[in-house]
Amino acid sequence: MPANASETGSRLITLLASLMLVLQLLVVVQRMLITNIRLFALQSLLLASIATVVAFAYGAWHVLVIAVLTLIGKVLFLPWLLERLVRRIKIEQELRPFVNMPASMLICGALTVLSYVVARPFTALERLGSNTLGVAITLLLTGFFLMINRRKALTQVLALLTTENGVILAAIALTTYGIPLIVELAIFFDVVVAVMVLGILVFRIRESFDSMDVSKLNELKW
Amino acid sequence: MNLTPAMLLLVSLCGYAIGAAGGMLLLRRERPANVWCFGVAALSGLSGLLAALLMLAGGTGTGIPQFELFRPLLPYIHFSVRLDALSAFFLLIVSLLGLAISLFSLGYAKGFFGRKNVGVLGALFNALLLATTTMFVAGDLWLFLIAWELMALTAFCLVSFEHEKAETRKAGVLYFIMSHIDAGCIILGFLLLFQASGDYSFTSLHDIGAKMSPGKRDAAFLLFLVGFGIKAGIVPLHIWLPAAHPVAPSNVSALMSGVIIKTGIYGFTRVCFDFLGTPPLWWGVTVLTVGTISAVLGVLYALMEHDLKRLLAYHSIENIGIILMGLGAALMFLHTGHPLLATLGLIAGLYHTINHATFKGLLFLGAGAVLHATHTRNMEEMGGLIKRMPQTAFFFLVGAVAISALPPLNGFVSEWLTYQALLQGFGTTESLMRLIFPLSGAMLALTGALAAACFVKAFGITFLAQPRSAHAEHAHEVSLTMRLGMGLLAAVCVVLGLFPTQFVRLLDPLTQQIIGQQLSAQLSLANGLVLGSLTAKGGTVSTLGLASMALCLLPIPFGLWWVFARKTKVRRGPTWDCGQRGLTPRMEYTATGFSKPIRMVFKALFQPHREVQREYDFSPYFAKNLRFESHVEEVFERRIYRPARILILRASRRIRTLQAGSVHAYLLYIFVTLLALLLFAS
Numbered sequence: 043m044p045a046n047a048s049e050t051g052s053r054l055i056t057l058l059a060s061l062m063l064v065l066q067l068l069v070v071v072q073r074m075l076i077t078n079i080r081l082f083a084l085q086s087l088l089l090a091s092i093a094t095v096v097a098f099a100y101g102a103w104h105v106l107v108i109a110v111l112t113l114i115g116k117v118l119f120l121p122w123l124l125e126r127l128v129r130r131i132k133i134e135q136e137l138r139p140f141v142n143m144p145a146s147m148l149i150c151g152a153l154t155v156l157s158y159v160v161a162r163p164f165t166a167l168e169r170l171g172s173n174t175l176g177v178a179i180t181l182l183l184t185g186f187f188l189m190i191n192r193r194k195a196l197t198q199v200l201a202l203l204t205t206e207n208g209v210i211l212a213a214i215a216l217t218t219y220g221i222p223l224i225v226e227l228a229i230f231f232d233v234v235v236a237v238m239v240l241g242i243l244v245f246r247i248r249e250s251f252d253s254m255d256v257s258k259l260n261e262l263k264w
Numbered sequence: 265m266n267l268t269p270a271m272l273l274l275v276s277l278c279g280y281a282i283g284a285a286g287g288m289l290l291l292r293r294e295r296p297a298n299v300w301c302f303g304v305a306a307l308s309g310l311s312g313l314l315a316a317l318l319m320l321a322g323g324t325g326t327g328i329p330q331f332e333l334f335r336p337l338l339p340y341i342h343f344s345v346r347l348d349a350l351s352a353f354f355l356l357i358v359s360l361l362g363l364a365i366s367l368f369s370l371g372y373a374k375g376f377f378g379r380k381n382v383g384v385l386g387a388l389f390n391a392l393l394l395a396t397t398t399m400f401v402a403g404d405l406w407l408f409l410i411a412w413e414l415m416a417l418t419a420f421c422l423v424s425f426e427h428e429k430a431e432t433r434k435a436g437v438l439y440f441i442m443s444h445i446d447a448g449c450i451i452l453g454f455l456l457l458f459q460a461s462g463d464y465s466f467t468s469l470h471d472i473g474a475k476m477s478p479g480k481r482d483a484a485f486l487l488f489l490v491g492f493g494i495k496a497g498i499v500p501l502h503i504w505l506p507a508a509h510p511v512a513p514s515n516v517s518a519l520m521s522g523v524i525i526k527t528g529i530y531g532f533t534r535v536c537f538d539f540l541g542t543p544p545l546w547w548g549v550t551v552l553t554v555g556t557i558s559a560v561l562g563v564l565y566a567l568m569e570h571d572l573k574r575l576l577a578y579h580s581i582e583n584i585g586i587i588l589m590g591l592g593a594a595l596m597f598l599h600t601g602h603p604l605l606a607t608l609g610l611i612a613g614l615y616h617t618i619n620h621a622t623f624k625g626l627l628f629l630g631a632g633a634v635l636h637a638t639h640t641r642n643m644e645e646m647g648g649l650i651k652r653m654p655q656t657a658f659f660f661l662v663g664a665v666a667i668s669a670l671p672p673l674n675g676f677v678s679e680w681l682t683y684q685a686l687l688q689g690f691g692t693t694e695s696l697m698r699l700i701f702p703l704s705g706a707m708l709a710l711t712g713a714l715a716a717a718c719f720v721k722a723f724g725i726t727f728l729a730q731p732r733s734a735h736a737e738h739a740h741e742v743s744l745t746m747r748l749g750m751g752l753l754a755a756v757c758v759v760l761g762l763f764p765t766q767f768v769r770l771l772d773p774l775t776q777q778i779i780g781q782q783l784s785a786q787l788s789l790a791n792g793l794v795l796g797s798l799t800a801k802g803g804t805v806s807t808l809g810l811a812s813m814a815l816c817l818l819p820i821p822f823g824l825w826w827v828f829a830r831k832t833k834v835r836r837g838p839t840w841d842c843g844q845r846g847l848t849p850r851m852e853y854t855a856t857g858f859s860k861p862i863r864m865v866f867k868a869l870f871q872p873h874r875e876v877q878r879e880y881d882f883s884p885y886f887a888k889n890l891r892f893e894s895h896v897e898e899v900f901e902r903r904i905y906r907p908a909r910i911l912i913l914r915a916s917r918r919i920r921t922l923q924a925g926s927v928h929a930y931l932l933y934i935f936v937t938l939l940a941l942l943l944f945a946s
Contacts, residue, residue, distance in 0.1 A: 140928070160942045179942075186938065190931045198927075 051099025055092050059177040059211065062088045063154070066184050066204055070150050071143050073135050075196060079124050082200050086116035089207050096214055105214060111230055112210070120203065120237055127196065127241055139191045146191060153183040174211065181208030195244040199237055206233045269322075269347055270329035272315035273401060276359065279308030280394035287387025294382040298373045301386025305393060306366035312359030312397060319352035320770040330403060346403025346466060349773040350538070353614060354400040354530045357621045360756065361522040362393050368629050368749025369515040371742060375636050376513075385425060385513065392418040392516075396523055400530060405454050405464045412450065412527075416443035419524055422516045423508045435507040442494050442504040449491030450531070456484040457539060466538070473541030481540060485547055488535045489554075496528025496584045499558040500900040506565075509577035510641060514632025517573060521580045522625035529587055529617050536595060537610070537778045543595045549700060552592030556704045559585030561869075563714040567721070567862050568870065568896045570643045570855040572631045575722055576624065579667060582711060583620040586682060587613045589704055593685045596697055598779070604798060605688050607781040611771055612681035619674040619760060623666035626753035630660035633746055634726060637739040643722070643855045648731035652739045657727045659750040664723050666757045668716040672807035672814075674760035677795065679712060680805055684797045691799075717862065725855045732849045762808050765792040856894065863896070870896045 065085040072078050093109035096102055141149065157179035164175055185205030189198045209229060283304035290297035319329070333343040347355065369389065373382050395418055399411035420443065424436030460476045461468050473481050490501065497505040505525070509517045536543065536551075562582030569575040590613025597606035633656045634649060635641055650657040666673035686708065689701035731737040741747075760767055765788035772782045789796040794806040841847050863872055872894060879889040922933075 156939070156942070160945070183935075183939070186931070186935045190928050190935055193928075 051095050054095050054099075055174060058088050058092045058095070059174045062092075062207070062211070063177050063180055066181055067147070067150060069200070069204065070146050070184060070188060075128050075133065075135065075194070076125060078197065078200055079121050079128070082203055083117050083121040085204065085207060086112055089211060090117060092211065093214060107227075108210065108214070108230070111227075115230065115234055116203065116207070120234070123237070123241060124196065124199070127244060131244070133194070133196075139193065141191050146187070149187060150184045153187060154180045157183055174214075178208045178212035181205065181211060195240065195247055199240045199244070202240075203233065203237065267314070267318070268329065269315040269319040269352070270331055272311045272318065273329070273345070273347055273355070274331070276308045276312035276315060277394060277397060279304055279311060280390045280397065283308065283390035284387045284394065287383045287385075287390060289383075291381060291383040294377050297383035297386055298370065298377075301383070301390055302366045302369040302373065305386075305390050306363050306370075308390075308393070309359045309362030309364075309366060312355055313363060315347070316352045316356035316359060317770075319347055320349065320356065320773060322773070333407070341406055342404060342464075343407045344403035344465060345398075345401050345407070347401050349777045350530075350534060351401045353618075353771070353774050354526065355397065357526060357618050358393065358396050358400060358523045361519060361621055361625050361753075362397075364625060364749045364752045364756075365515050365518050365522075365629065366749075367752065368518070368632070368746050371744070371746035371749075372513070372515050372632055372636060374743070380426065385422075388418050388422050388425075389516070389519075392422060392519065392524075396527060399527060403466050405458065405466075405469075408466075409447075409451060409454070413447055415524065415527065416440075416447065419443075419516075419520060423512045423520075425513055425516070426511065429511070432511040435504075435511045439504045439508040442501070446491045446494035449487045449494075453484045453487035453491060453535070456480050456487070466534075469539045471541050472539050478544075482544075485536070485540060485543075488532065489550065492528040492531040492535070493554070494528070496525050496532070496588075497558075497581050498554050498584060498588065499561045499581060500904055502558070502562075502581045503898070503901060503905060505581060506569075506574050506577040509580070509628075510571055510573035514573070514628060514635055517576075518625045518628035518632065521577065521628055522621040525580055525584060526617055526621060529584070529591075529613075532588075533591065533610075533614070533778075536591070537598075543599050545596060545599045545694065545696065548592050548594075548596030548599060549696065550592070551588050551595055552700060552704055555585045555588030555592050556707045557585070558582065558588065559711045560707050560714075563711050563718060564862070564866055564869065565896075565898065567714060567718045567859045570725075571641045572634065572643050572646075572722065572726060573628070573641050575643075575718070576627050576631060579627075579715065579718070580620070580624055582715065583616065583624065583667070586679065586708065586711070587616045587620065589613075589708060590616060590678075590682045590685055593682075593689060593701070594779075596689065596694075597685075597692075600692055600694055600697070602692070603779050603781045604783065604786075605685065607775045607779050607783050608681065608688065608798060609685040610775060610779065611768060611783060611787075612678060612685045614771065614774070615681055615764075615767070616675075616678035619666070619678045619757075622753050622756045622760065623663045623673075623675060626659060626663040626750055626757065627667065629746070629750045629753065630656055630663060633742045633750065634660075634739075636742055636746070638733075638735040640733070640735050643725045645733040646726045646731070646736045647729050647733075647849060647852065648727075648736055649739055650727040652731075652736075653741045655747050656742060656750065657723075659747070659754045660727065661723060662754040662757055664719040666761070668719050669712050670716070671805075672758075672761050672811040674757050677761055677764040677805075677807060679708070680795075682708060684803075688798060714862070721855055721858045725853070725858065729852050730847070730849045732852065762811060763792075764795045764807060765789075768795075869899065871899070872896050 062085050065081050065088070069078055069081050069085075072081065090109045090112040093105050093112060097106040097109060139146065154176075158173065158176040161173065161176035161179055182205050185201045185203075185208060188201035188204070192198055192201065206229070213229075283301050286304065287297055287301040290300060329347045331345055333345060366389075369386075373385060376382050376385065392415065395411050395414035399408060399415055402408035402411055420436055420440050423439050424432055426432050427436070456476070457469055457472050458464065459480075461472045463469075473484075476484070494501045494504075509521055512520060536547070559582050562578050562580070562585055566575050566578035566582065569578060590609050590611075592609075594606040594609030594613065597603070597609055631641075633653065634646065637653060637656075638646060638649070640646070662673070666675040669675040669679040683705060686701045686705040689697050692698065731739075765784065768787050769784040769792075772784050776782050783798075786798060787796050788794075789804060790806075793808055794804050796804045839847060844851075863870055873896070875891075875893040877889075877891040878884075878887050880886065881888050
């Protein structure tokens with residue numbers, strides 16, 4: 043591979059990664075469930091593009107498998123599944139998060155700064171882009187925060203998925219060739235199965251508790 | 265085709281796997297499942313036995329077979345199998361027991377037909393053998409720990425096999441908890457070792473103790489002592505043993521007592537002699553003391569039992585104690601720089617390990633046969649079985665003689681070697697050793713005597729006199745395969761007893777590998793017919809000689825009878841019954857009665873609970889009803905485990921407020937932990 047190809051690739055990856063971060067912050071402030079799902083699909087599309095860029099610019103062809111799987115699974119299949127679920131349970135909005143929107147934004151900002159600080163020692167190890175690892179950790183932490191902050195089981199599923207996007211991004215950014223395909227595949231299928239299960243669970247929670255609010259689950263405790 | 269140990273070992277491992285898979289496939293067809301599972305397990309055991317014997321008989325010259333399992337599947341993690349002499353020795357034990365117990369099970373499992381799923385039993389039995397064998401031959405920490413946990417899990421499933429009984433469930437849970445604690449200790453200990461070595465393979469861990477700081481080394485030693493001690497059943501960590509062994513199916517009890525508790529000995533030997541380097545004095549002192557206490561308390565509690573299988577379980581604790589006495593002596597001699605004496609101690613411990621495996625396996629199989637025939641474990645309901653099941657009685661007697669350390673059987677040889685090791689310590693300069701060695705020697709003597717008393721009781725009450733219940737009266741001899749399994753182990757007991765020098769030669773590669781010394785030449789006198797000791801004062805013994813002498817003496821009474829009493833008239837009459845009308849089983853000596861003198865001597869320890877209720881009609885001389893109750897409770901159960909349980913439950917109740925039932929709170933816990941770790945790491 044010529045040097046300028048990898049140079050372009052690196053810049054492209056930085057751009058796409060920052061776009062992923064922006065989308066993540068949009069998810070944090072967005073209340074409409076359908077929009078959230080679409081934002082997630084878009085974010086996954088960006089991830090798939092990053093994987094494709096890595097595959098072409100660095101000749102790491104096994105990463106292409108991840109790109110294809112992300113495209114099929116997270117851009118097409120899971121959003122379709124979740125949207126269908128939203129239509130069936132007829133709930134469109136997230137109500138009353140624990141922390142309100144502006145405060146959430148601030149917290150996410152703080153988390154982003156923290157992630158960049160934490161990722162700093164490793165930037166030298168990064169082969170692709172600059173600060174991709176920082177973005178990845180941000181995705182992970184904000185995704186986690188989103189899970190804590192939201193009440194609806196469905197948003198939590200979405201948050202889990204964005205967290206997983208962060209993990210995959212870190213895997214691609216830090217160790218292009220390092221993490222073996224089998225591990226990445228395992229993570230991927232793990233998440234797909236988790237979402238299927240959670241999807242069913244959401245439906246059941248709704249049926250049993252007449253609500254999708256997971257805070258009501260503590261009624262199960264003996 | 266040239267058979268190598270590695271190939272035979274692989275055949276054995278694959279055999280167990282196939283046996284387990286077959287059992288799962290034949291869940292609904294019990295007869296084929298029985299034949300398949302236990303047949304395949306027997307063949308696999310035979311293959312493993314050959315592998316171990318080839319390896320050990322090859323002497324010190326043969327290389328160490330090594331290969332990897334599932335190489336291409338996982339990166340970073342290697343599952344390497346390494347059959348060095350120590351592994352081969354324990355492979356010998358597990359395969360021998362596997363073979364004999366599988367043969368026995370072919371008949372024994374028929375007792376479950378129509379009642380329980382024999383396919384499940386067979387599959388789990390194979391899985392347990394697979395896990396245990398893998399654990400013994402593992403060449404790195406990954407495989408070792410995975411096999412260790414699989415072993416604990418399958419053993420738990422087998423212990424809870426008859427889970428419809430509340431007693432079984434309770435024992436299973438207790439075993440499960442204790443297994444968790446031991447696995448936790450072992451993993452922590454290995455992490456300490458790994459910190460120093462940076463590599464998972466056993467070869468890199470060799471003598472790693474030299475590179476560790478003394479504090480960490482001692483911590484690792486204590487963790488391993490507790491971890492492996494729980495598995496081996498040392499006092500006071502033994503409580504799972506008398507609970508779990510009796511409730512398991514008898515073939516499983518034999519396997520657990522014969523092999524599973526030996527995994528603790530294996531781990532301990534591997535770690536202390538191979539990894540941790542030259543030990544400080546207090547390690548050996550601790551091990552010897554723990555061993556002595558286990559031996560004495562084990563046999564004392566065994567004497568109080570009248571549940572045949574619980575009695576045997578307590579004897580396992582005693583024998584583990586004797587094994588640890590040998591190993592502890594070896595550790596002390598390593599400290600004082602007497603490698604030859606250390607080798608003697610190690611040989612004594614390991615010889616007793618295989619001896620205990622064979623005779624305890626045999627005794628549990630015998631108990632299983634009795635249980636199979638009478639459907640009770642309570643000795644007070646047995647009696648008179650020697651007329652109904654003569655061959656089982658004979659095999660049980662062989663096991664009883666062996667465990668009581670009577671010549672010429674194998675128990676005698678290893679206890680004799682242990683005495684040798686302990687008495688040699690008297691000559692060392694270390695004053696603590698001069699004190700502790702004779703004391704443990706005396707305790708070992710006490711243990712031996714009490715064990716003999718206990719087996720007089722076990723054999724006498726179970727097999728002699730008149731049947732005490734209808735079960736015992738209608739008992740019948742067990743099937744051929746069951747007798748075959750017992751007969752095989754009985755034969756091994758005799759062989760190990762009669763040919764000790766030949767067996768010590770098999771241990772040469774082992775001691776060479778671990779301590780760098782070989783003792784078979786010094787111990788073998790008169791072409792291997794006489795077992796010698798290291799110094800002239802130590803004395804010699806020849807079991808073969810004793811046995812032949814006994815055979816020569818046997819005709820003498822017959823000769824005397826023929827000379828003097830041949831002409832006298834033989835008169836047959838009923839046994840004198842003190843004028844009562846006929847003897848009934850109710851007049852027999854009971855197990856409780858037999859052990860009463862010992863219960864009274866050790867009253868302070870047992871604190872027996874005794875209650876008598878009488879009902880009179882008009883005079884105290886005419887009792888209408890008499891109710892007598894007596895039981896002994898274990899002091900550890902009352903003093904250590906019960907308070908600990910109460911404390912843990914109380915603490916758990918406090919901690920439960922953390923478990924609020926809110927998903928968000930749980931997520932928050934994880935999130936905060938993650939953040940803290942990130943900040944800590946950066």
